[in-house]
Amino acid sequence: MNVAKRTFDAVIVGAGGAGLRAALQLSEAGLKTAVLTKVFPTRSHTVAAQGGVAASLGNSTEDNWHWHMYDTVKGSDWLGDQDAIEFMCKKANEVVVELEHYGMPFDRTDNGKIYQRPFGGHSMNYGQAPVMRSCAAADRTGHAMLHALYQRNVRANTQFFVEWMALDLIRDADGDVLGVTALEMETGEISIFHAKATIFATGGSGRIYYSSTNAFINTGDGVGMAARAGIPLEDMEFWQFHPTGVAGAGVLITEGVRGEGGILRNASGERFMERYAPNLKDLASRDVVSRAMTTEINEGRGCGPDKDHVLLDITHLSPENIMKRLPGIREISIQFAGVDPIKAPIPVVPTCHYQMGGIPTNYKGQVVVPKDGNPNAPVSGFYAAGECACASVHGANRLGTNSLLDLLVFGKSAGETVVEDFQSGQLKLKPLPSDAADVSLARIARLEGQTNGESVHEVGLEMRRTMQKHAGVFRFDNLLKEGVQKIAEVAERAKHTEIKDKSKVWNTARVEALELDNLIEVARATMVSAEARKESRGAHVRDDAPDTAENPNGRDDANWLKHTLWYSEGNRLDYKPVNLKPLSDDVEPIALAKRTY
């Protein structure tokens, strides 16, 4: 097959919030930039974020970045790196105000400032009471943000390659990153994008689970590409289960519903969160709420004929307030749950939502790997931001509204670092290895020639069911051990999938087969990392690591206060220290403590 070659200063893979924010930085600095995206930019999954973006603007209640940093470190169950967390919380006001200047239609307070609402795990004065920190555009914050970022890129003349799927990362013998190969979906042609800098902003991989709030496109493409190219994946055992996915449908209901006063109730109508989190109640951190809900259901207090969900109740809020602050949620409830939340509560269950782990980066957006004794040595030419990256600001559990903040801060930061490295002359266009496209061509050829294989649909279904059963909200040693074995078997089957559709034009069967390769890397990383971590921390909770005096909440800091690194080759694990030291002297390290809400 003929492989065209295109050369750019920088190539960005992904046009969601992180990719678009990075692209702005590069386009406005005049770098020749290509943004590759599987879908038209405004169809990226940032569009589905609802409740808000965190920033300590203090528009309605007193607030400051120190409190935000404390909440984020505590939310991460101390697995987050405190330098990156300080950086993010300090930058929050700047990046949110920038978005407002770009035209983002935030809701407003009576005095004309950006409207802010309470959100889970966000507090004033180090955990004392809920704070209004989530900057919101009704319950469509992600949509408003993504469109504003796309629009600003239209103004900046950013060059997009729409409906192009990146296939593989190109590295040379030194391990430096030289770009990617990509498939143009309309023609089926493969191209090489040769660049001095490559930024991955490919989003999450929530489609490894059977029940997920994620879009079909969230197939971990960047994470899979990085893993196949020898980059380790960090902390992949930590997956956020959002408390309120619509039961049966998986569609997200924002935590902003509880921020506006919504209450979770069990079969007897009890506000059960009072028992699990006496202080913040329904606004406790997501992992805490999801476990409480699962416990209620497991102990027979679930709702409905099968007692398999709980209820999210906002019937006590005024219809005017619901129409004004939660109009999208009302639409979703009517569409996917068949209830009007003004009149009846919404059936909800914890649903896979967000990947805390990912491609290891530092706060500058540089991808970092262990090398010559340095656990965080930058990979020349390679950057990542957003959900595909692990900075690590979310650690073992992300706070709501910190994901939109993450993609803004680190999208911008990665862009700034590339511009600096470019302008200092540090980035060079290194010669392409002669086999740059061979891996991708072999994958395409394998699909072209495969006969008597299983369908992508069947193998993918087996992966999703296995993940759901073996690596869910609560984790059990025997299920994890079996899960490692089963995912290895599924990975083997994925090597022999067959597609019937051989057309060159817009072949979605081929795209789905290539996506499965990426998902499989993520599933393997998750299962192996989870099986190995013999403690409970944040979203990773094992029944054999219970709450004891020695290990509060089952967290074992003596042995497990460290980041996991998983290597695809050989299914190998390594670990690196958590950075407990902030970036500057403006703040003391936030000392380890038991996490309660």
Added chain:
Amino acid sequence: MSKRTVQFKIYRYDPDRDEKPYMQDISVELEASDKKLLDALVRLKSVDDSLSFRRSCREGVCGSDAMNINGKNGLACLTDIDGLPQPIVLRPLPGLPVIRDLIVDMTQFFKQYHSIKPYLVNNDPAPERERLQTPEDREELNGLYECILCACCSTSCPSFWWNPDKFVGPAGLLAAYRFIADTRDQATNERLDNLEDPYRLFRCHTIMNCVDVCPKGLNPTRAIGKIKDAMVRRAV
């Protein structure tokens, strides 16, 4: 809802294989959990992997899976299967070139969107904090900013079918008014100049197909009327 079989008639065309498009009669057995048309399409694709359509969020906010459903444009992910007359006839969005099956070439649609300069223009030096806007002024943007660019409206509009290169179409005009209505934007005059043309704005004949099909319940016709009002106000 339990298992049931649903009949479809689907527009198929693969330029790599087919000389011309054809309508395929096909049925599929649905699981109890399959409620939306998109669920049925995904089910169909698990049987015949060559069936091609765009999809992503499956909750009506990304705008990928717009198509013509029993003669009316809509999003597959927001359309209940039960209640649709069978066979369910699926065609690509009308008026745009078909690439394959239910996938259309949206270049012209986005060209028109881009032509209205869909970004905020404010040449004052950026303040340190947010620009202020009253809640009432912000409310003016409701019903405008929520557009998902699915193209249901523009591809149901006869004026857009006839002049897709000259008439901005309802989606682009809704976006134009979204910026005109924004108290932070300073380019109203340029925006009106850009639309003062026999085709770009004035091909709208208030047929209101756009309003009828918008899956987000938006009203481009009203926005177009307000642009016309602004032009009149400016002229006097």
